[in-house]
Amino acid sequence: MAPHQHTQGTSTQGLFASVFIACFAVALFMSLILPLFGFSATWGGLGHDGYLELGRNILAGNGFRFSPDGPPAFHRPPLFPTLIAPLTVFGETGQKVGIALVNSLFVAIACYYVHRTALLLFSHHTVANAAIVLLLLNPWLHRLISSPLSAVMQMALFTAVCFYMLRLIVHVDTIRMYSWRQTFWSGLRLSPLFVAFCYAHGTSFYICMVFLTLTVVASAAMRMWRVCGAAVLVGILTATVLSPWALRNEAILDRLEPVTSGAGYTYFLSNQYWGVFDWSSGIDTDYNRAALRAGGVTEDPDKVMQYWGVIDPEADATLRQSMLDHIKTNPLELVQKAVLSFADILFPVTHVVWCKSVGASGYCPTTLDEYQTASRVARTLYMLAIVGMAIASVWCGMRQALWAPAAACALALFHTVPYWPIATYAHHGIYSLGSLPLLNVLAAATLVRLWRAQRPVTVAL
Numbered sequence: 001m002a003p004h005q006h007t008q009g010t011s012t013q014g015l016f017a018s019v020f021i022a023c024f025a026v027a028l029f030m031s032l033i034l035p036l037f038g039f040s041a042t043w044g045g046l047g048h049d050g051y052l053e054l055g056r057n058i059l060a061g062n063g064f065r066f067s068p069d070g071p072p073a074f075h076r077p078p079l080f081p082t083l084i085a086p087l088t089v090f091g092e093t094g095q096k097v098g099i100a101l102v103n104s105l106f107v108a109i110a111c112y113y114v115h116r117t118a119l120l121l122f123s124h125h126t127v128a129n130a131a132i133v134l135l136l137l138n139p140w141l142h143r144l145i146s147s148p149l150s151a152v153m154q155m156a157l158f159t160a161v162c163f164y165m166l167r168l169i170v171h172v173d174t175i176r177m178y179s180w181r182q183t184f185w186s187g188l189r190l191s192p193l194f195v196a197f198c199y200a201h202g203t204s205f206y207i208c209m210v211f212l213t214l215t216v217v218a219s220a221a222m223r224m225w226r227v228c229g230a231a232v233l234v235g236i237l238t239a240t241v242l243s244p245w246a247l248r249n250e251a252i253l254d255r256l257e258p259v260t261s262g263a264g265y266t267y268f269l270s271n272q273y274w275g276v277f278d279w280s281s282g283i284d285t286d287y288n289r290a291a292l293r294a295g296g297v298t299e300d301p302d303k304v305m306q307y308w309g310v311i312d313p314e315a316d317a318t319l320r321q322s323m324l325d326h327i328k329t330n331p332l333e334l335v336q337k338a339v340l341s342f343a344d345i346l347f348p349v350t351h352v353v354w355c356k357s358v359g360a361s362g363y364c365p366t367t368l369d370e371y372q373t374a375s376r377v378a379r380t381l382y383m384l385a386i387v388g389m390a391i392a393s394v395w396c397g398m399r400q401a402l403w404a405p406a407a408a409c410a411l412a413l414f415h416t417v418p419y420w421p422i423a424t425y426a427h428h429g430i431y432s433l434g435s436l437p438l439l440n441v442l443a444a445a446t447l448v449r450l451w452r453a454q455r456p457v458t459v460a461l
Contacts, residue, residue: 012115015111015115015129015132016108016111016112016115017108019107019108019111019132019136020104020105020107020108022136023103023104023107023108023136023142023145024100024101024104026142026145026146027099027100027103027104027142027145027146028096028097028100028146030142030143030145030146031043031096031099031100031146032093032096032097043092043095043096043148048147048148048149048307049076049148049149049150049307049308050066050073050076050306050307050308051076051080051081051084051148051149051150052081052084052088052095052148053066053067053307054066054073054076054078054081055081055082055083055084055085055087055088056085056088058081058082058085059085059086059088059089064078064081066306066307066311070306070311071311071312072248072252073306073307073309073311074249074252074253074257074260074261074262074311074313074316075260075261075262075265075307075308075309075310075311075316076260076307076309077150077199077200077201077202077204077259077260078199078245079150079153079196079199079200080149080150080153080200083102083153084098084099084102084148086098087099087102095148096146099146099147099148100145100146102153103144103145103146103147103152103153104145106152106153106155106156107136107141107145107152107156109156109159109160110135110152110155110156110159110437111132111135111136113156113159113160113162113163113437114128114131114132114135114159114437114438114440114441115128115129115131115132116128116163117131117159117162117163117166117408117437117438117441118131118441118444118445120163120166120167120170121166121170121404121405121408121441121442121445122445124445124448126448127441127444127445127448128441128444130444130447130448131437131440131441131443131444132440133444134386134440134443134444134447135436135437135440138382138429138436140379140428140429140433141433141436143428144428144430144433147428149430150200150201151428151430151433151434152433153200154197154200154201154204154433154434155433155434155436155437157193157196157197157200157204158197158204158207158415158434158437159434159437159438160193160197161193161194161197161207161208161211162408162411162412162437162438164190164193165211165215165411166404166407166408166411168215168227169403169404169407170404172224172227175224175227176222176224176226176227178226178227179226180226180229183226183227183229183230184229184230184233186230187229187230187231187233187234187237188233188237190230190234191233191234191237191238191241194208194212194234194237194238195237195238195241195242198238198242198258198259199242199245199259201259201260202258202259202260202261202262202263203418203419204259205242205258205259206418207414207415207417207418208238210414212231212234212235212238215227215228215231216228216231216232216235219231242258242259245258245259246258246259249261252313253313253316253317254313254317255317261316261320262309262310262316263320263323263421263422264295264310264316264318264319264320264321264322264323265291265292265295265305265309265310265316265319266422266423266424267295267319267323267326267421267422268290268291268292268294268295268319268322268323269287269291269422269424270337270341270421270422270423270424271291271294271326271337272287272290272291272294272361272362272363272424273351273361273363273424273425274336274337274340274341274354274359274361275359275360275361276330276333276336276337286301287362287363288301288305289301290362292304292305292310292315292319294322295318295319295322295323296318296319296321296322297310297315297318297319299312299315327421334421337420337421338420338421339420340354341419341420341421341422341423342416342420344423344425345416345419345420345423345431345432346383346387346416346432346435347379347380347383347384348375348376348379348380348425348429349373349376349377349379349380350380351363351364351367351376351425352367352368352373352376352377355367355368356368363424363425367425372427375427379429383432385443386436386439386440386443387439387443389442389443389446389447390409390412390439390440390442390443390446391409391442392446393405393409393442393443393445393446393449394406394409394442396446396449405442405445408438408441408442409438409439409442411438412435412436412437412438412439412442413435415432415434415435416431416432416435419431
């Protein structure tokens, strides 16, 4: 190895170590110091998604449930609670330190693939480093690093999956020359990543299914039979590893569910959010109760719900069927809601504007609260800057042909697609988080291009 290559590798390793240490320090500050002053005081419990409770019962041998004597849970994915299960033997302080370690590691992994993606698309270390800086400047990311939620893990895994999809696109001519042996081992190595991503969240399964299907169709159309075979292999291995969990869900729900259920409940929540709901009908304006009743479930929320999801299989089946019936009879409302959700996920001031103009929703009083509105405006300005620079990168084409940055932008935005029919609002930007790494890569290329243009000698990317 040449001396400069060794130095560059050491420097890169130091970069990711620095990212990990910085994120870990910030997470500890937010989870241990800020609560002393009355900020971010809640930890676990009903304020979060129940991952700690699931991990505690997994470790105790009680199964995948929120309480030792409670029903099996099926609206949460299993990977994150399994990873953090060992942390639940510690007290609250130990859990906070452990969560900070786990999430900081996933941020470092995301930055690693951000760096590789930037070099893949632009072959420029300045762009790669700038992309990492942009990602770390996101204040909502640091809030999530210190929380017992799976969003940071999902972001890291999605970024890794997208990198390998982009590598296939960019280096397609090289990859098509692989031997059958090389192709087989490539598929074998990628399978654990796809399995982990599918087990990370219910929407991840559908993203993987689309990615693999597109790969199979495109490679078959181009007669790249080795690549097609590798994609099929990844799909078979992923389905095989997912099958025990799917069968477990089938035993609970009486239908095959690959990872999680619960779309029916969230669908009717989002109907309330966007006014696809008759608030004058006398239905209780409590969000949970109203969503259940709109979906045909009359039981008290405390009996059929835990941690922001339905735990009763019969109620889940009723809500799911009601959702399908509502979609069939109201397709235009679904399209309208999907467009609004997409805009709101990226630019959450959308709901503020909607409430001020034509909106009529029980969520509007909260949205129009001064603090909530200010938070939405701040996130919108941040996202406008990132998305605007990313689109500029696609428009310019940069170093590669236009389709390379365009493919990265499309993959990034595809992360939000499964949320369109069901998203309400997450004040920590959880729905858009997975899109940010690739968008930051493209935005960084625009920033570096502008910076280079201001120098006496313009250096092309």
